[in-house]
Amino acid sequence: MTHEIAVVPGDGIGQEVTPAAVDVLNALEIDFEFTEAEAGDAVAEETGDPLPQETYDLAASTDATLFGAAGETAADVILPLREAVGSFVNVRPATAYPGVDAVRPETDLVFLRENTEGVYAGHEDRLTDDVATLTRVTTETASRRLAEFACDYVQQGDHDGFTIAHKANVMRETDGLFRETVADVASEAGVETDEVLMDAFATKVCLDPEQFDVVVCPNLAGDVLSDLAAGLVGGLGLLPSANVGPERALFEPVHGTAPDIAGEGAANPAAAILSAAMLLEYLEYDEEAAAVRSAVETTLEAGPRTGDLGGDASTEDVTNAIIDRL
Amino acid sequence: MTHEIAVVPGDGIGQEVTPAAVDVLNALEIDFEFTEAEAGDAVAEETGDPLPQETYDLAASTDATLFGAAGETAADVILPLREAVGSFVNVRPATAYPGVDAVRPETDLVFLRENTEGVYAGHEDRLTDDVATLTRVTTETASRRLAEFACDYVQQGDHDGFTIAHKANVMRETDGLFRETVADVASEAGVETDEVLMDAFATKVCLDPEQFDVVVCPNLAGDVLSDLAAGLVGGLGLLPSANVGPERALFEPVHGTAPDIAGEGAANPAAAILSAAMLLEYLEYDEEAAAVRSAVETTLEAGPRTGDLGGDASTEDVTNAIIDRL
Numbered sequence: 001m002t003h004e005i006a007v008v009p010g011d012g013i014g015q016e017v018t019p020a021a022v023d024v025l026n027a028l029e030i031d032f033e034f035t036e037a038e039a040g041d042a043v044a045e046e047t048g049d050p051l052p053q054e055t056y057d058l059a060a061s062t063d064a065t066l067f068g069a070a071g072e073t074a075a076d077v078i079l080p081l082r083e084a085v086g087s088f089v090n091v092r093p094a095t096a097y098p099g100v101d102a103v104r105p106e107t108d109l110v111f112l113r114e115n116t117e118g119v120y121a122g123h124e125d126r127l128t129d130d131v132a133t134l135t136r137v138t139t140e141t142a143s144r145r146l147a148e149f150a151c152d153y154v155q156q157g158d159h160d161g162f163t164i165a166h167k168a169n170v171m172r173e174t175d176g177l178f179r180e181t182v183a184d185v186a187s188e189a190g191v192e193t194d195e196v197l198m199d200a201f202a203t204k205v206c207l208d209p210e211q212f213d214v215v216v217c218p219n220l221a222g223d224v225l226s227d228l229a230a231g232l233v234g235g236l237g238l239l240p241s242a243n244v245g246p247e248r249a250l251f252e253p254v255h256g257t258a259p260d261i262a263g264e265g266a267a268n269p270a271a272a273i274l275s276a277a278m279l280l281e282y283l284e285y286d287e288e289a290a291a292v293r294s295a296v297e298t299t300l301e302a303g304p305r306t307g308d309l310g311g312d313a314s315t316e317d318v319t320n321a322i323i324d325r326l
Numbered sequence: 327m328t329h330e331i332a333v334v335p336g337d338g339i340g341q342e343v344t345p346a347a348v349d350v351l352n353a354l355e356i357d358f359e360f361t362e363a364e365a366g367d368a369v370a371e372e373t374g375d376p377l378p379q380e381t382y383d384l385a386a387s388t389d390a391t392l393f394g395a396a397g398e399t400a401a402d403v404i405l406p407l408r409e410a411v412g413s414f415v416n417v418r419p420a421t422a423y424p425g426v427d428a429v430r431p432e433t434d435l436v437f438l439r440e441n442t443e444g445v446y447a448g449h450e451d452r453l454t455d456d457v458a459t460l461t462r463v464t465t466e467t468a469s470r471r472l473a474e475f476a477c478d479y480v481q482q483g484d485h486d487g488f489t490i491a492h493k494a495n496v497m498r499e500t501d502g503l504f505r506e507t508v509a510d511v512a513s514e515a516g517v518e519t520d521e522v523l524m525d526a527f528a529t530k531v532c533l534d535p536e537q538f539d540v541v542v543c544p545n546l547a548g549d550v551l552s553d554l555a556a557g558l559v560g561g562l563g564l565l566p567s568a569n570v571g572p573e574r575a576l577f578e579p580v581h582g583t584a585p586d587i588a589g590e591g592a593a594n595p596a597a598a599i600l601s602a603a604m605l606l607e608y609l610e611y612d613e614e615a616a617a618v619r620s621a622v623e624t625t626l627e628a629g630p631r632t633g634d635l636g637g638d639a640s641t642e643d644v645t646n647a648i649i650d651r652l
């Protein structure tokens with residue numbers, strides 16, 4: 001069976017790390033068909049549109065999309081692309097790797113972030129010169145779907161349960177609905193949960209990240225708390241993510257376009273390649289996914305290393321080392 | 327001139343650390359008149375109301391209020407109390423102290439958090455069984471008032487400018503209005519600003535807290551990001567805060583009720599006493615404020631220390647040591 005994969009490198013180092021991830025996928029004995037498409041600042045400058053309809057349609061029809069990064073237009077690219085794949089959950093592992101300097105080397109977390117609503121579904125109005133409003137939306141349907149995914153995730157993996165992070169002491173109806181629905185679904189599925197206020201989570205995860213494992217949260221909470229965890233493991237540079245929908249999914253490194261080093265062939269491809277490993281897992285190539293992950297881990301520890309990790313290897317050197325270790 | 331101070335110890339260790347702060351204030355040569363009032367879980371259990379009208383009225387009429395902590399009813403106590411003093415800004419310093427274990431010992435930040443709107447002014451609706459909404463409110467008026475305070479703060483202190491943390495790439499109208507208004511006010515006042523997305527801030531502050539100094543943010547962003555900074559300096563235990571309004575203000579340690587140690591006389595009074603130092607500064611007793619702060623710092627470094635810092639001194643021992651060092 002051939003898998004159609006959309007490849008959307010985007011801007012900056014997206015142009016370098018996404019092809020590296022494709023190289024790694026090509027090194028496996030799997031029948032992939034890659035189709036490349038444009039998105040981001042560069043295509044916006046040319047055409048006025050950061051996300052051409054063809055790119056949207058491609059992401060909406062292929063099995064999976066590998067996305068790189070977008071610059072100023074990031075929100076106009078990634079939010080519609082998440083919608084194109086029907087993604088209801090953003091899966092964001094935050095693991096500290098051996099050999100990589102981390103603020104909290106014991107960090108090993110996975111965030112399951114609601115990916116469709118909250119302030120992101122926000123209808124905004126400028127009511128008067130003085131007043132602007134945003135209507136934050138929470139549905140039981142989306143909360144339930146996320147919770148079902150979280151229960152499967154926990155039951156299939158090596159996890160005891162999950163933590164619900166929210167701010168229901170202030171957002172009583174909306175986060176209240178979220179928290180209650182997620183807890184109910186878990187309890188029906190026999191999955192243990194506990195809960196924490198998102199502000200308290202921010203403190204606690206710094207002090208002792210090991211008290212958490214899988215963290216389920218509303219959209220903006222997931223955005224901020226997973227980026228916080230990225231800081232604890234040593235920067236956004238190394239973290240992959242998956243935007244999962246019912247029929248397709250989009251995979252992206254959590255890092256940005258890194259304009260300071262773009263074009264130099266010096267970017268660390270680890271996050272893009274780890275995102276490709278998440279793609280493999282999504283398509284149920286579990287063995288290959290594990291092999292890629294392990295090759296990346298070995299390379300992070302043993303080198304070669306790119307500049308962000310104190311080395312001077314190129315993107316290509318690192319990619320080749322990873323391929324050699326498959 | 328006599329200053330009327332409301333004292334609202336609240337629940338748990340609030341009952342222990344708030345009197346400690348009053349003892350320190352009483353040790354100074356200033357004419358304070360203290361009036362105590364109730365709030366929190368205990369009074370709610372008795373009367374059904376976590377914030378008796380007398381307490382609200384007292385906070386709304388005295389020069390300043392010293393608040394301790396509230397348990398389950400925290401939101402029902404502290405949010406109306408902030409309103410009672412007309413507080414438009416929550417000032418939250420996050421400084422790592424010598425002698426205290428910190429994840430990031432170089433952390434030295436001040437958050438100026440908008441204290442009246444955002445999701446906290448949220449009008450919530452349960453539209454259907456499935457859908458709940460919250461209307462987040464941002465006004466130019468509140469953004470401008472916060473920005474004016476921030477400019478004064480920066481100009482009176484030893485600060486080069488401030489950073490605006492927001493999420494205007496998603497909340498374009500609301501955080502857009504916030505960010506634009508704050509930047510405009512600063513530019514008119516000749517105060518330098520830069521800006522950062524709140525998720526990026528969460529990563530960056532872990533990696534290198536020294537790149538930030540004064541951080542101005544909307545209400546919920548300030549809640550979460552300042553708690554994150556509290557984690558970096560070693561827990562909420564040590565941080566004070568001020569809720570400042572045009573005519574009065576309320577001062578509170580950022581920590582909670584600590585039910586595990588409440589009633590044992592073992593709580594660290596540092597945050598409550600540092601909050602009293604912020605009260606002194608607010609009432610323009612700058613010398614006394616500096617003396618209290620310095621006595622707390624010396625005591626944190628040289629001891630005696632409470633259990634949270636690895637010692638076994640009592641709240642009273644620490645308070646007396648601080649008073650001796652004034």
Ligand SMILES: CC(C)[C@H](C(=O)O)[C@@H](O)C(=O)O
Binds near residue numbers: 074078079223496525
């Ligand atoms: C670019 C932005 C819209 C996006 C988000 O807020 O989701 C980014 O921060 C992320 O986390 O992928």
Ligand SMILES: CC(C)[C@H](C(=O)O)[C@@H](O)C(=O)O
Binds near residue numbers: 169170400401549
């Ligand atoms: C108790 C809660 C309502 C409050 C807030 O969200 O402001 C608290 O977290 C704080 O930061 O003082």
